[in-house]
Amino acid sequence: MDSHGQYEQRVVWAVVGTDIGPLLLAATRDGLVNVVFHATDAARDRALDSLSARLGTEPVEAPGSPLLTEAIRQVEAYFAGLRRDFELPLDWSLISGFNRQVLRELASGVPYGEVVGYGDLAGRVGRPGAAQAVGMAMGANPLPVVVPCHRVVESDGGIGGFGGGVDTKRRLLALEGVLPEPLF
Numbered sequence: 001m002d003s004h005g006q007y008e009q010r011v012v013w014a015v016v017g018t019d020i021g022p023l024l025l026a027a028t029r030d031g032l033v034n035v036v037f038h039a040t041d042a043a044r045d046r047a048l049d050s051l052s053a054r055l056g057t058e059p060v061e062a063p064g065s066p067l068l069t070e071a072i073r074q075v076e077a078y079f080a081g082l083r084r085d086f087e088l089p090l091d092w093s094l095i096s097g098f099n100r101q102v103l104r105e106l107a108s109g110v111p112y113g114e115v116v117g118y119g120d121l122a123g124r125v126g127r128p129g130a131a132q133a134v135g136m137a138m139g140a141n142p143l144p145v146v147v148p149c150h151r152v153v154e155s156d157g158g159i160g161g162f163g164g165g166v167d168t169k170r171r172l173l174a175l176e177g178v179l180p181e182p183l184f
């Protein structure tokens with residue numbers, strides 16, 4: 001607690017090696033707050049600076065923290081093909097409004113191994129015709145993989161864009177059996 005009797009925000013983080021490269025996982029006492037692709041030194045430092053600015057506290061590297069233990073275990077199990085669903089508390093504080101509504105629907109309504117179109121997802125949240133806004137929400141997703149924005153595709157069968165790169169999206173969809181495994 002701080003001097004005013006309030007609990008200070010604490011952000012802990014760790015980098016986890018995966019088949020799609022290193023992922024930075026960050027958590028608060030409320031749950032997993034951020035997942036960052038390609039968490040090499042430069043990307044990791046940018047992500048940590050952003051978290052510090054947005055949450056008002058300096059993130060602390062703590063791979064053994066109880067706040068991260070289960071998230072690390074579930075991410076590793078997902079990439080090992082042993083887990084299909086994430087059952088983690090999520091801290092939604094980095095996203096709000098329409099974007100949060102869309103991402104919550106995505107997390108609860110599009111299961112492993114399935115995909116949904118941007119427009120279809122817009123319709124599910126009562127905003128038919130808002131496919132581009134859904135695309136923007138996917139790009140703003142602070143919890144990729146766990147909140148599976150890789151499962152959102154174009155209605156014409158195209159794969160669509162992806163913050164982690166299209167190759168990463170293809171690999172995640174292949175892991176889930178939606179696409180064939182890339183040849184190279």
